[in-house]
Amino acid sequence: MLIEAARRAEAAVKEMLAIADDGAATADEFRDALAISRSFMAVGSAFQTSAVEVIARVERHGDGGAEVLAGSAGLSRNEARSRVKTAAALTKTPKVRDAVAAGRVPAANAKRLAEAVEKTSASDVESDGELLSKAESMRPEHFAGEARRWVTDRDGDDGASEHARQRKRRYVKVWDADDGMVHLHGQFDAATGRQIGNRIRAEAARMHDADKQNAANGDERRTFQQCMADALDSLTANTGAGTATTKPFADICVVAHVDDATGKLIAELPDGMRLPQSVFEQFACNAKLTGLVYDRDGKPIWRAHSVRTATEAQRQILFARYGGCFACAAHPALCQIHHIKPVSQGGKTKISNMVPVCWDCHNKIHHHRWYIHKRADGNHTLHPPCRVNHGPAHIPEEPFELRADSEPIRAMTPWAAQQQRPTHPDGRNGAGPPSRAGPAAARAALSGARAGTSAASGAPTCGGDGAGEAEKARARTGLPPPGSGGKGSDQLFAIT
Numbered sequence: 001m002l003i004e005a006a007r008r009a010e011a012a013v014k015e016m017l018a019i020a021d022d023g024a025a026t027a028d029e030f031r032d033a034l035a036i037s038r039s040f041m042a043v044g045s046a047f048q049t050s051a052v053e054v055i056a057r058v059e060r061h062g063d064g065g066a067e068v069l070a071g072s073a074g075l076s077r078n079e080a081r082s083r084v085k086t087a088a089a090l091t092k093t094p095k096v097r098d099a100v101a102a103g104r105v106p107a108a109n110a111k112r113l114a115e116a117v118e119k120t121s122a123s124d125v126e127s128d129g130e131l132l133s134k135a136e137s138m139r140p141e142h143f144a145g146e147a148r149r150w151v152t153d154r155d156g157d158d159g160a161s162e163h164a165r166q167r168k169r170r171y172v173k174v175w176d177a178d179d180g181m182v183h184l185h186g187q188f189d190a191a192t193g194r195q196i197g198n199r200i201r202a203e204a205a206r207m208h209d210a211d212k213q214n215a216a217n218g219d220e221r222r223t224f225q226q227c228m229a230d231a232l233d234s235l236t237a238n239t240g241a242g243t244a245t246t247k248p249f250a251d252i253c254v255v256a257h258v259d260d261a262t263g264k265l266i267a268e269l270p271d272g273m274r275l276p277q278s279v280f281e282q283f284a285c286n287a288k289l290t291g292l293v294y295d296r297d298g299k300p301i302w303r304a305h306s307v308r309t310a311t312e313a314q315r316q317i318l319f320a321r322y323g324g325c326f327a328c329a330a331h332p333a334l335c336q337i338h339h340i341k342p343v344s345q346g347g348k349t350k351i352s353n354m355v356p357v358c359w360d361c362h363n364k365i366h367h368h369r370w371y372i373h374k375r376a377d378g379n380h381t382l383h384p385p386c387r388v389n390h391g392p393a394h395i396p397e398e399p400f401e402l403r404a405d406s407e408p409i410r411a412m413t414p415w416a417a418q419q420q421r422p423t424h425p426d427g428r429n430g431a432g433p434p435s436r437a438g439p440a441a442a443r444a445a446l447s448g449a450r451a452g453t454s455a456a457s458g459a460p461t462c463g464g465d466g467a468g469e470a471e472k473a474r475a476r477t478g479l480p481p482p483g484s485g486g487k488g489s490d491q492l493f494a495i496t
Contacts, residue, residue, distance in 0.1 A: 009044070039103030046101040048073055049087040064088060082111065089114035092122035096132060105132075108140035112147040119165070120154045145272035152274040158266070159274030163189060190273045191283070203231035254283060282366040284343040285336055310337040310349060318356045327382035330358035338362055340372050340380070355380050 016033065019025055025033070052065025052072070061067065063084075070080035090097040090110065100110040113135055117125050125131065134146055148162065155161040172186035188196060204227035211221040222230065254275060256267040267280035275283075310318075319332045335356040341347030355372065357365065361382060364370040369385040 009040075042103030042107070043101055045083070045107065046087075049083055052084070053087070083107075086111050086114040089117045089122075093117060093126040095126055096135075099132060099136060104136045106140055109135040109138070109143045109147075112140075112144055116147055116151050119151045119162070124154060149272050149274065158264070158276055160276035160278070162274065163191070163276050163279060166190060190269060191275060191279055194269065199235060200228055200231045203235055204228045207231060254280060256280065278366040281342040282362060285338045285362070310354060314349070314351060314354065315356075317351055318354060322356055322379075324356065325358040325361055326355040326380055327361045328358060330361075332356065334358045336362055338365065340374075352378075 016037070020030065048069060049065070052069040054065075055061070055068050056063060056065035063081075066077065066081040066084045069075060069084060070077050073080070075083070086107075090100060090113065093113070096105070096110070096113055099105045100107075105113070113125060113131075116131075128150075131147075131150055135143055138146060152159045152162055166189035170186075170188045170192070172184065174182065174184050177183045187193070204224060207222065207227040207230060208224050211227070215221045253270050254267050255270060256265055258264070259266050265277070265280075267275040267277070269275065315337060318337065319335075322329075324330050324332050325335050335358050337354050338357040339347040339349070340353050340355065343349075347353050361370075364382070365372070370382055371385065373381050373383055375381060
């Protein structure tokens with residue numbers, strides 16, 4: 001029965017092909033026939049994926065039928081795996097699956113819907129009739145951007161989740177092919193990929209234009225694709241040493257507008273790909289900003305001059321001041337100029353609001369919430385984010401009490417004795433980081449004070465010169481010496 005139905009379908013298609021080859025129909029008939037063929041071709045594709053799924057399940061292939069589909073339908077393995085993956089995702093959404101099988105939704109749009117199911121949920125996609133209607137009516141190149149915006153709206157984080165998903169999937173592969181050529185393949189998140197593409201195309205265009213001028217001298221002229229390959233080689237060979245300039249190496253167009261409903265600043269690429277606020281602010285540190293005013297129909301009616309965020313003189317001053325990255329001292333050629341208060345929040349392009357920062361530290365600031373602290377001397381330091389840990393309280397050691405003008409009421413704890421190891425001139429102990437004010441430093445100060453009192457009374461001390469250590473600890477924490485009558489000298493201290 002199945003074979004007979006397949007033979008009838010084959011015969012009908014052959015008959016249609018013969019009519020088309022002979023031109024034995026009007027243009028209107030061919031147009032109507034094309035609309036009908038879209039439907040039965042979609043049904044045929046749905047049959048193929050359903051059939052191979054049954055075969056794979058019965059014979060336990062473990063690949064959903066991708067290998068069988070590739071062999072029987074003449075598809076590449078990648079295309080076959082993609083179709084099987086799309087069909088598996090759409091089984092969770094009956095309405096969408098039926099629309100795809102009926103030919104109302106193109107195969108490319110079906111793939112976008114399947115991706116939306118994976119990134120959100122099947123119930124979200126199934127319940128959104130407007131999304132399905134757009135999948136049926138929009139061309140694939142337009143619906144791809146619409147589907148991305150839909151997923152971003154469901155994530156509710158201005159594209160941060162989608163950007164993170166893309167970042168996890170980035171890679172570059174380089175391998176030697178059988179023909180002796182070296183092949184390179186990679187994929188990147190939307191923002192990084194456009195930057196890389198724009199850099200290579202800009203350099204390739206420069207090379208292509210130079211070839212035009214040299215062609216008059218009889219030199220061989222490269223194709224644009226050859227220029228693209230040479231541009232990649234040139235850019236990866238250039239370390240950038242001594243070439244710092246305020247001119248953008250390559251532009252990436254980002255459109256930012258204020259959302260009428262929320263009042264938030266929304267940043268998107270021209271194709272509608274939403275950028276997280278952190279990525280937009282990172283781009284704004286080294287970008288040309290151009291103001292545009294649109295009318296109600298979306299047509300630009302005013303354009304301001306592009307404004308550069310840092311001049312060459314400002315860069316030179318900052319590099320002279322910091323010597324490179326302000327946080328890790330990386331070479332100036334590896335640095336960008338970062339606005340401490342972001343440009344998107346009204347930050348000014350002036351020396352006091354800018355620091356040179358390498359790519360790694362710049363990434364920490366924008367994507368990992370590291371913050372910049374301004375010191376009393378006007379310089380800046382970089383610090384990890386302050387974290388608040390929630391949970392049950394823990395007592396690291398038994399509390400003890402000390403009156404500044406009296407003997408300690410019990411002996412030194414092992415922890416305090418360990419803190420009294422000999423220190424370096426900069427205040428560090430033999431293995432740890434520099435001490436700073438806080439509970440640990442306060443414990444050390446009190447333990448040192450107690451050790452000093454014991455030494456004065458002839459009692460043995462633990463771990464070196466207790467009196468000297470006490471004075472150092474008091475200097476770090478600001479505690480007054482015993483019996484000095486200073487602020488807090490008669491107070492009771494309880495350290496836990």
